[in-house]
Amino acid sequence: MPTYNLKINGKQITVTADPDTPLLWILRDELNLVGTKFGCGIAQCGACTVHVDGVATRSCQLQVALLDKEEITTIEGLSEAGDHPLQEAWKQVDVPQCGYCQAGQIMTAASFLKQNPNPTTQEIREAMHGNLCRCASYNRIEKAVAMAAEKMS
Amino acid sequence: MKTTKSNLAFSRRNFLKTSALAGGGMIIGFNLFTACKTEAKPSIDIENLNFNDFNAFIKIADNGYVTIFSPNPEIGQGVKTAMPMIIAEELDVEWDKVHVVQAKYNKKEYTRQVAGGSLSIRFGWDALRQTGATTKQMLINAAAVKWGVDAATCSASKGIITNANGETLGYGEVVKEASTLEVPENVKLKKPSEYTIIGTDAINVDLDKIVTGKPLFGLDYKAEGMSYASVLRPPAFGQKLESFDDTETKKVTGVTDVIKFGDKVAVLASNTWAAMKGKKAIKAIWSSDEKLESTENHDKELNDILDGNDFTIRREDGNVKKAFTEADKIVERTYDSPFLPHNCLEPMNFYADVTPEKIHLVGPIQTPQWTAGRVAKLLERKKEEIELEMTRMGGGFGRRLYGDFALEAAEVSNLAKKPVKVVFSREDDMTDGIYRPAIKYRIAASIKEGKITGYHLKEAAINSNMYDLIPNFFPAGCIPNYKVSTKSYKSDITTGAWRAPYTNFLAFAEQTFFDELAQELEKDPVELRLELLQNVKNTTDDKIEYSGQRMENTIKLAAEKSNWSENKDGVYKGFAAYYSHNTHVAEVAEIELKDGLPVVKKIIAAVDCGIIINPTGAINQIQGGVLDGIGHAMYGDLSFKNGKPSHRNFDTYRLIRMNETPEVEVHFVKNELSPTGLGEPGLPPAGGAVANAIHKALSKRLYKQPFIKELQNSKTEVLG
Numbered sequence: 123m124p125t126y127n128l129k130i131n132g133k134q135i136t137v138t139a140d141p142d143t144p145l146l147w148i149l150r151d152e153l154n155l156v157g158t159k160f161g162c163g164i165a166q167c168g169a170c171t172v173h174v175d176g177v178a179t180r181s182c183q184l185q186v187a188l189l190d191k192e193e194i195t196t197i198e199g200l201s202e203a204g205d206h207p208l209q210e211a212w213k214q215v216d217v218p219q220c221g222y223c224q225a226g227q228i229m230t231a232a233s234f235l236k237q238n239p240n241p242t243t244q245e246i247r248e249a250m251h252g253n254l255c256r257c258a259s260y261n262r263i264e265k266a267v268a269m270a271a272e273k274m275s
Numbered sequence: 276m277k278t279t280k281s282n283l284a285f286s287r288r289n290f291l292k293t294s295a296l297a298g299g300g301m302i303i304g305f306n307l308f309t310a311c312k313t314e315a316k317p318s319i320d321i322e323n324l325n326f327n328d329f330n331a332f333i334k335i336a337d338n339g340y341v342t343i344f345s346p347n348p349e350i351g352q353g354v355k356t357a358m359p360m361i362i363a364e365e366l367d368v369e370w371d372k373v374h375v376v377q378a379k380y381n382k383k384e385y386t387r388q389v390a391g392g393s394l395s396i397r398f399g400w401d402a403l404r405q406t407g408a409t410t411k412q413m414l415i416n417a418a419a420v421k422w423g424v425d426a427a428t429c430s431a432s433k434g435i436i437t438n439a440n441g442e443t444l445g446y447g448e449v450v451k452e453a454s455t456l457e458v459p460e461n462v463k464l465k466k467p468s469e470y471t472i473i474g475t476d477a478i479n480v481d482l483d484k485i486v487t488g489k490p491l492f493g494l495d496y497k498a499e500g501m502s503y504a505s506v507l508r509p510p511a512f513g514q515k516l517e518s519f520d521d522t523e524t525k526k527v528t529g530v531t532d533v534i535k536f537g538d539k540v541a542v543l544a545s546n547t548w549a550a551m552k553g554k555k556a557i558k559a560i561w562s563s564d565e566k567l568e569s570t571e572n573h574d575k576e577l578n579d580i581l582d583g584n585d586f587t588i589r590r591e592d593g594n595v596k597k598a599f600t601e602a603d604k605i606v607e608r609t610y611d612s613p614f615l616p617h618n619c620l621e622p623m624n625f626y627a628d629v630t631p632e633k634i635h636l637v638g639p640i641q642t643p644q645w646t647a648g649r650v651a652k653l654l655e656r657k658k659e660e661i662e663l664e665m666t667r668m669g670g671g672f673g674r675r676l677y678g679d680f681a682l683e684a685a686e687v688s689n690l691a692k693k694p695v696k697v698v699f700s701r702e703d704d705m706t707d708g709i710y711r712p713a714i715k716y717r718i719a720a721s722i723k724e725g726k727i728t729g730y731h732l733k734e735a736a737i738n739s740n741m742y743d744l745i746p747n748f749f750p751a752g753c754i755p756n757y758k759v760s761t762k763s764y765k766s767d768i769t770t771g772a773w774r775a776p777y778t779n780f781l782a783f784a785e786q787t788f789f790d791e792l793a794q795e796l797e798k799d800p801v802e803l804r805l806e807l808l809q810n811v812k813n814t815t816d817d818k819i820e821y822s823g824q825r826m827e828n829t830i831k832l833a834a835e836k837s838n839w840s841e842n843k844d845g846v847y848k849g850f851a852a853y854y855s856h857n858t859h860v861a862e863v864a865e866i867e868l869k870d871g872l873p874v875v876k877k878i879i880a881a882v883d884c885g886i887i888i889n890p891t892g893a894i895n896q897i898q899g900g901v902l903d904g905i906g907h908a909m910y911g912d913l914s915f916k917n918g919k920p921s922h923r924n925f926d927t928y929r930l931i932r933m934n935e936t937p938e939v940e941v942h943f944v945k946n947e948l949s950p951t952g953l954g955e956p957g958l959p960p961a962g963g964a965v966a967n968a969i970h971k972a973l974s975k976r977l978y979k980q981p982f983i984k985e986l987q988n989s990k991t992e993v994l995g
Contacts, residue, residue, distance in 0.1 A: 123528055140528050140549070147548040151503070156495040157488015159669070160547075161620050162701040166925035169620060197488035204487040212486045216478040216891045219899050221485035222492060222621045222669030251934040254925065256620040256670045258902035259895065260936040 126186050130155070131199025141187035146170045148186055149196060157197035157225045161254065168253030171226040172196050178233035197225035200232060208232055211270040219257035227253045231267045239275050243268065290402075291409055292317050292329070293454045300336040301450040304329030305406045333362065333410060339434050339447035341366070342374045355667075356480045357888040358399055364472040365407025365465060368434045368446065375480040377665055397857060397951050408462040417453035418444045467886060467947040476891040481667060493624050493639035493666040494698065501626065501694045502531060502543040504687050505550035507557050508707050509538050511918030513767040515562040516540070523556035533557075534690050541687045547698050567918030568767055570613075570713070573737060576764045577715045580735035581609065586760035590746035590818075593756035598729030602721035606795055610718070610784035611979040614737075614913040615711035615773055616920070618930060621669020622704040627684035628694035629654065634661045634685060635694075639668035639675055646678030650685045672903075673772035677709045702923040710913065711773030712737035712766075716784040720792055721756070727792060727807070729756035732785070736763045738770045741777040747820040748778075748854055749785075752811035768915060774903065775955040778855045780980065783908060786851035786963030791976065800850050800967065801834050821854035825883045826861075828944050833861035833881035836942050846876070849968025851960040857951035859883040859944075862901065864964035865937075866972055872986060873969045875905060875937040878961065883944035884951045890943075893953050898939040900957025906931025908962030912981045929983075 123138045130153065137152050144163075149155040149172070158181055161169030165180040172181045173195040200206050208228050218224045227250065234241070234249040241249065246267045255263065291305040294317045304317030306329055317329055324332055324344065334342040343359040359375045411431055418436040419426035421444065428439040434446045467473075484491050509516065516538040524533055524542055529549030534541045542553035580586075599605060625638035627650075634656060640646050643663050651658045668675055684697040699707070714736040721729035730750055734740055740761035751757055773779060793800040808830075811823035830852050834840070839848065845867055852861035865877040878901050887893050910929035914921045922928035966977045969986075977985050 142552075143546075143548045147546055151546040151548070154497070155488070156490045159492075159620075160494060160622065160698075162925045163551075164701070164924055164926055167620065167701075197486075204483065209486040213478060213482050216476070216482065216895065218479055218482065218485050219895055220620070220668060220670045221479070221481060222619075224485050225488045228486060247934040247936075251932045254620060254930055254932065256618060256672075256930065258899045258906065258931060258936065260902060260931075260933045261898050261939055262895065264933065 124187070126189065128186075128189055128194060129192070130194045131196060132193075137186070139186050141185065143186045144182050145172065145184040145186055145189065145194070146181040149181065155196050155198050159222055159226060161223070161226075166254075167223070167226075168230055169223050169226040171229040171253065173229060173233055176233060176236060178230045197229055200228065206232065207270040207273045208235070208266065211266040211273070215262050215266040215269065217259055217262040217266050219259050223253060223255045227255065227263055231263075231270070235267070235271055235274060239271065241267075241271055246271075291406060291458050293413070293458070295451055295454040296334070299450075300334060300447070301454040303333040303335070303406070303410050305331055305333075305402075331406075333366070333406070335410075335414075335446055335450050337447040337450055339368075339445045340372050340374065341368050341446075342376060344376050356477055356892055358403060359480070360472050360477055360888055361400065361403040362407040364470055365404045366411050367407075367432050370472050370475075370477055372434060377667070397949070400949050404464050405462070408464050409459060412459045412462045413453045413456055414446050414449055416456055416459060417449040420456070421449060421452060473886065473888050474890065477889050478891065491667040492621050492669050493626070493637070494621055494669070496626055496637050496666055496696070498626060498628065498637075498694050501696055502545065502691065503547045503550040504541045504543050504684070504695045504697045505547070505554040505700065506683060506687070506697060506703070507540040507542070507554050507559060508703065509561060510706070511561070511564045511567050512769070512915070513567045513918050514538075514564055517560045517562055519557050519559040521557055523558070524553040527553040527556060529553075532691055534687060536686050536690060539683070541683075541691075541695075541697070543687070543691055543693075543695060550698070551700055564917040564919070569916045569918075570914035573713055573764070573766070573915070577713070577735040577737070580762045580764065581715060581717045581733055586733065586762050587740075589741070589743070589759040589761055590751060591758045592751070592754075593729075595729045595731050595756045595758040598723075598756035599719070599721045599731075602723050602728060604722045604795070605719055606722065606788075606792060607717065607719040608788055608791065608978060610716045610780070610787075612711075612714050612780040613911065613980060614713050614768070614770070614915070614920075615907060615911045616705045616708040616913055616922075616928070617670070617672040617674035617711075617773060618705065618928070619668070619670030619672060619674050622699040622701055623674070623680040624696060624698045625678075625681040625684040626694065626696045627681070627688040629685055629689040629692075632660070636661065636681055636685065637664040637666065638681060638684070639666050639671075640678055640681060641668070641671050641673075641675040642678060646681050649678060650682060653682055654685060654689055672774045673711075673776065674709060677771055679709070701925065705923055705928065706920045708920070709769045709771040711776075711779065712739070712770035714777070714780055716781060718784060718788045720754075720788070722792075722795065725796060727754055727796075730754045731758045731760070734759075734761040734781075736761070737766045737768065739763050741781070744820050745777055745781070747818045749811075749821055749826065749852075750789075750807060752814045752816060752819045752823075753807040754810075767918065774900075775855055775958045778853065778959040779904070779907070780962075782851065782853040782855070782959030783962035783966060783980070786853065786960060787966045787970075787977065790849070790963075790967040790970065799840075801830060801839055804830055804850075804852055821859065825859045825944070826852060826854060829859040829881045829883045830861045832942055832944055833863050833879060836881060836940070837863035837865070837879040839863060847873075847968045847972035849964045849966065849971060851963035851967060853956070853960040853963070855959050856954075856956045858953065858956035860897075860956050860960050862960040862964040864961075864968040866965065866968040868972055873965075873972055875965055875968075877937050878905070878939045878964065879942070880939060880957060881942045881944065882953075882957070883946070884953055884956070885946065885948040886950045887943055888950055893943070894941045896953040897941045897957040900953075900955065901939045901961045902931060902936050904958035904961025905937070905965055906935075908965060908980050909935075909982050912984065
């Protein structure tokens with residue numbers, strides 16, 4: 123099996139894997155970074171969202187062989203102490219019910235707020251529509267993203 | 276009307292036992308619903324707590340910190356936070372000094388360690404308060420002994436015991452003494468006005484871990500030497516495996532074993548991706564699917580049932596036949612629902628390590644006790660040999676009541692002789708479901724001289740009919756001649772509980788039917804409900820499940836908060852109210868039209884669930900239930916052709932997304948009655964409220980879910 127050099131959460135990591143293995147499963151099974159979740163495997167639910175060079179990307183569709191020098195950030199590396207304004211807002215609003223989708227929601231929101239630091243409610247609703255929450259905690263996700271945006275701007 | 280349902284009898288003597296811990300502190304073991312055996316002793320080994328006689332534990336460390344081992348499975352409904360809050364309230368400790376840990380299922384008896392039916396809080400309310408209060412009294416008694424004073428002169432608050440001289444001792448300073456004292460009886464419980472924790476917002480106890488991506492869920496669990504297994508199951512219900520070729524599977528890097536069991540084939544590998552890839556590479560030959568079931572057949576069978584006369588009568592008041600014969604007018608409508616998959620976002624998965632000595636099971640399960648029993652039976656092993664650990668669950672909605680995935684893991688581990696984690700792909704999860712069954716309702720009402728004189732509800736359902744309480748829901752007791760008849764059709768398709776079983780669709784049928792009746796009678800729909808409820812207020816029929824008074828209060832609150840009687844330009848309002856899981860809920864939906872299609876903008880929900888333990892959690896549950904109800908009423912759709920489900924993944928199966936969600940405003944009826952369930956009751960009225968608003972906007976009645984199909988069909992008609 124070939125080996126790949128990846129840069130994940132600021133660390134250089136070497137993994138051995140089949141070339142078509144999605145980054146999702148490298149993270150979860152090989153590197154024990156299980157915050158990135160498996161939901162659908164076809165980029166429809168957003169549970170596996172990570173940042174590739176700062177851009178929200180579905181890790182279930184990203185084959186390891188296609189990665190080279192990109193900086194990958196997972197929920198575990200979003201902030202040093204778990205205190206990114208979005209993580210803080212998530213706690214303040216008490217967003218999760220089951221909690222399974224929330225890391226993916228936060229990663230999508232973090233990338234979105236970098237591109238659009240002062241979003242309208244409608245922009246938040248559109249930006250987050252690719253992330254499913256089966257418990258439908260959507261009202262609170264919306265509120266937490268708006269709260270974080272306000273703090274960050 | 277029953278009023279004391281939550282007051283389950285439990286004997287206080289011996290319901291709680293204490294031990295001193297070797298490393299300092301004390302452990303209190305208790306059984307939520309039954310007295311422990313007289314000889315029972317809680318284990319002092321924290322790693323191996325004795326759950327035979329106790330199903331929950333409190334540890335008080337000598338620094339005063341409290342650990343509560345929460346007994347009920349957490350599926351996102353918030354009990355892991357709410358149940359310990361009740362204990363902490365009566366124990367009188369500060370909430371930030373309380374640490375909550377999920378208790379393990381261990382070996383034999385585990386009383387009602389189930390998440391389902393919105394029952395956890397309802398059944399635990401009395402026992403949890405007694406436990407907290409008794410422990411507090413025991414600590415006070417210990418301090419009194421230490422001081423040499425009468426315990427009656429001492430009091431405790433926020434983890435500190437105070438005597439008449441103003442001296443103080445922390446709980447942690449008296450745990451050693453307390454663990455040697457008799458368990459006090461007849462302790463005093465707090466009045467609701469004295470609560471300092473109950474009724475305050477406590478954020479989800481796992482929140483820090485959730486937002487930082489720490490391992491919590493079943494899918495995150497790993498064990499030394501574990502293989503990942505992907506299972507190939509028959510693509511159609513009723514289909515059998517004839518043969519398979521695994522040549523290509525064995526070429527996949529990482530695949531270690533291919534194991535046939537029953538009509539299934541498990542592919543084991545060193546990682547999930549290899550296991551899934553290996554499964555896809557199997558060439559399987561299945562038995563013919565020509566004669567397998569299709570939705571078309573189901574429709575015919577269920578319609579035949581409704582047209583026939585072969586029903587079980589579930590409740591009958593007065594003389595429905597006579598009322599219908601004498602009526603001025605009869606209104607009759609038929610309502611249709613599809614199957615629904617649960618679609619928990621965390622796909623089904625379970626870990627099993629079956630060895631000659633014991634069986635170790637770990638994963639997300641709503642029914643640990645039942646599942647452990649079934650695994651024991653399947654593998655012909657003793658129940659005592661099974662250790663089952665529960666993880667947090669990425670959603671339940673009823674699906675994780677059925678331990679099929681745990682049984683698969685145990686069977687595969689047993690055959691492979693190694694620890695195995697079975698992981699469903701999304702396609703496995705959606706196509707090997709235990710679905711909400713397709714159901715049809717036919718409701719007829721007789722009207723005479725402007726009054727509803729008779730009501731007949733018929734249910735034709737796949738596999739099983741409504742549970743026994745439902746015939747005693749509204750409008751039972753409100754209409755003098757009333758009848759509920761049911762019959763089922765046996766299908767190969769596996770079906771089961773889905774969030775708010777039966778009522779998740781019945782409420783829509785009934786509440787839109789009443790909207791039509793109001794229109795027929797030229798009455799306001801809210802007024803009609805309130806008028807009908809007067810008839811049940813003083814009922815002596817103790818079978819009636821709901822309270823006319825509480826429903827009236829709830830409806831009035833929803834009407835007030837939504838300004839029901841006021842009209843706003845371009846806003847169309849719909850109303851529905853429903854009682855389920857001991858909670859009364861009324862909802863008003865506000866919709867607007869965009870390109871001729873309705874957009875749900877806001878839902879105003881009023882809820883009577885008694886005392887609210889954790890308001891932030893309670894609001895979250897209602898908001899989620901309402902949106903879940905709207906999402907599935909609008910888009911949820913699963914049908915079958917030759918035994919195969921019509922959808923496999925989220926590319927074609929539509930779930931509600933953020934840009935489609937209205938704001939949900941939640942209001943609670945304030946009272947001091949025992950708390951009732953919240954995980955389910957917000958859902959049933961939502962579809963009806965939206966459908967009634969759609970009727971206001973488009974003058975179109977909806978009789979079938981999903982609404983989107985009906986609306987698109989009618990739009991095509993208009994345009995075409």
